[in-house]
Amino acid sequence: METQRIIEFPHKNMDKRPRKRPRLTWDMPPALPPPQLSYGFFQVLPAIYCNQELGNGVVPNIAYSSMFYRGVPRNGSPPWRPDDKDGHYVFAIGENLTSRYRILSKMGEGTFGQVLECFDNEREEVVAIKIVRSIHKYREAAMIEIDVLQRLARHDIGNARCVQIRNWFDYRNHICIVFEKLGPSLYDFLRKNSYRSFPIDLVREFGRQLLESVAFMHDLHLIHTDLKPENILLVSSDYIKVPDYKFLARTTKEGSYFKNLPKSSSIKLIDFGSTTFEHQDHSYVVSTRHYRAPEVILGLGWNYPCDLWSVGCILVELCSGEALFQTHENLEHLAMMERVLGPLPQQMVVRADSRRAEKYFRRGARLGWPDSSTSRESMRAVWKLPRLPNLIMQHVDHSAGDLIDLLQGLLRYDPSERIKAREALRHPFFTRDPKRYGYPL
Numbered sequence: 217m218e219t220q221r222i223i224e225f226p227h228k229n230m231d232k233r234p235r236k237r238p239r240l241t242w243d244m245p246p247a248l249p250p251p252q253l254s255y256g257f258f259q260v261l262p263a264i265y266c267n268q269e270l271g272n273g274v275v276p277n278i279a280y281s282s283m284f285y286r287g288v289p290r291n292g293s294p295p296w297r298p299d300d301k302d303g304h305y306v307f308a309i310g311e312n313l314t315s316r317y318r319i320l321s322k323m324g325e326g327t328f329g330q331v332l333e334c335f336d337n338e339r340e341e342v343v344a345i346k347i348v349r350s351i352h353k354y355r356e357a358a359m360i361e362i363d364v365l366q367r368l369a370r371h372d373i374g375n376a377r378c379v380q381i382r383n384w385f386d387y388r389n390h391i392c393i394v395f396e397k398l399g400p401s402l403y404d405f406l407r408k409n410s411y412r413s414f415p416i417d418l419v420r421e422f423g424r425q426l427l428e429s430v431a432f433m434h435d436l437h438l439i440h441t442d443l444k445p446e447n448i449l450l451v452s453s454d455y456i457k458v459p460d461y462k463f464l465a466r467t468t469k470e471g472s473y474f475k476n477l478p479k480s481s482s483i484k485l486i487d488f489g490s491t492t493f494e495h496q497d498h499s500y501v502v503s504t505r506h507y508r509a510p511e512v513i514l515g516l517g518w519n520y521p522c523d524l525w526s527v528g529c530i531l532v533e534l535c536s537g538e539a540l541f542q543t544h545e546n547l548e549h550l551a552m553m554e555r556v557l558g559p560l561p562q563q564m565v566v567r568a569d570s571r572r573a574e575k576y577f578r579r580g581a582r583l584g585w586p587d588s589s590t591s592r593e594s595m596r597a598v599w600k601l602p603r604l605p606n607l608i609m610q611h612v613d614h615s616a617g618d619l620i621d622l623l624q625g626l627l628r629y630d631p632s633e634r635i636k637a638r639e640a641l642r643h644p645f646f647t648r649d650p651k652r653y654g655y656p657l
Contacts, residue, residue: 296388303349304330305390314387317345317394328354328489329390333397336382342397343382350389357489358391364438364488365393371436377429379449379486398484399453402530403445405478406537412460412475413537416612416619421481422448423531424646429485430527431637434520437494440485441502441518443526445533447487454479494519506539510553510560511631513546514576515569521631524640528626532604535619536611547576548594551585553629555601559583561629618645 294311304325312318317334320342324331329348336343348358365381372378383394402422406412414422426448433440440447460475490502498518503509509525512518532540540556543549554560565577578584586595602610604627605620612619622645625635635643 299350299389303351303354305347305350305388307332307347313345313347313392314385317343328357334394336394339382344395344397346393346395347387348391348393355389355391358393361489361491362391362393364491367436367438368433368488372432376482377425377432377484378488379484395486398486399450399478401446401486402448402450402483402534405450405455405476406445406534409476411537413611414534415477416535416615418477418481419531419534419619420615420646422483422534423527424641425481425483426485426527426530427637427640430523431641433485433491434523434637439492439494439518439520440488440490440523440526441492442487442490442504442507443485443523443530444504444507445530447485448483448530449486450478450480451482451484452478452480505544505549506541508549509631510550510564510629513549513572514564514567515572516564516567516631519631520636521634524626524634524637525631527637527640528623531619531623531626532607535608540607542597545594546572547583547585547587548590548598550576550583551598552601554583555598556604556607557627557629564629615645615648618643618648621645 293315294308297306300306307313307319307322309319309321313332313334316338317336320333320335322330323333323344329346332345332347334343334345335341346358348354362381362384365378368378369375369381372380379398380396381393382396385392385394400408406414426443430440430443455476456479457474458477459473492498492502501508502512502518503522503526507526507529509518509522512522529540541549541552543552550560560583562581565573565581568577576584585598601607604623608620608623609616622635622640622643625643626640628634640646
């Protein structure tokens with residue numbers, strides 16, 4: 217089998233699903249020789265000033281060896297620059313972020329700020345630094361995230377479950393959080409692989425680790441609240457090419473005979489900016505739309521089970537290559553749930569927030585979909601969905617029965633009846649065959 221670094225996969229039919237925030241690509245770039253200008257004994261990197269993007273919309277990725285840094289002064293500070301209009305830090309490729317970190321590239325951006333790839337001069341390793349916008353509410357949220365990250369790090373023996381915080385500091389009114397450098401997210405891997413699903417045995421390993429991470433957080437009285445493939449990162453960027461037998465009979469396009477699979481199944485959770493302690497207020501809306509539990513939509517309040525619903529949606533997506541509920545509106549979302557999982561239980565409908573009950577249900581009982589404002593596109597999107605068992609059997613060649621039973625526990629409407637993380641880990645889907653199927657953890 218061919219082994220190589222992820223640079224770019226062919227991707228078409230790009231997913232246009234609305235997301236809560238832009239996703240980050242934490243891919244490790246291929247090593248390239250740095251551009252150098254020689255001045256005496258020093259090698260100086262030309263500065264490339266960055267606000268949001270360069271002129272062509274691409275920020276170059278350059279991997280630097282520690283040898284390069286030994287020839288560069290480490291204590292120089294970049295000139296002070298005002299933040300942009302949205303409070304983002306304005307930086308230049310090659311300059312310092314404090315004397316310890318040198319900026320290599322821009323990796324991503326979200327509502328919180330930016331993520332930069334940097335070289336840690338002290339530890340001589342590449343890290344990812346989240347630079348939070350210089351706005352009060354985002355600075356406050358960042359300090360809460362740091363508290364959660366440090367709590368997780370204290371208890372995560374072996375550093376196997378969640379992304380590790382290396383350091384944090386306040387730089388020119390920006391909270392900066394330093395993380396270990398990981399590979400791409402499961403969503404980015406799917407996207408760059410033309411949304412070709414993962415084999416069921418690999419999904420099993422991802423699911424096992426994801427549930428272990430969720431159980432670990434719940435044991436610490438923490439609820440992630442934003443589980444989704446974008447927030448699950450592969451530890452390594454390495455992948456292998458394998459024949460894609462499902463496509464062999466349908467296409468002759470170059471490259472379609474093969475699909476890419478991660479060389480290692482090791483994953484870690486990221487993005488704890490929305491993580492909530494059990495004792496905090498749980499009245500507001502949480503989770504990215506596609507992974508949002510019914511109790512959140514109905515205004516019934518939420519707790520640990522909302523994470524398990526998200527896990528169920530993620531496992532279906534990893535098996536099929538597509539989000540289970542591709543929707544952007546609450547009523548349509550509930551209609552999709554009923555199409556896949558059956559009618560909502562009456563006890564949940566009765567307890568729903570009165571404003572929502574009037575909006576979503578007819579006479580307080582039956583879901584009011586479709587209504588006069590429902591588009592043909594929405595109706596097609598709902599009616600094309602199969603029942604959960606049929607959906608899984610379309611994509612899973614073996615272990616389908618065990619996976620369906622597990623998903624029926626994870627996607628149970630009533631959160632009080634939903635399977636818990638540690639119970640799910642004891643499910644036959646994970647315990648029936650102890651072999652690792654060639655995917656080292």
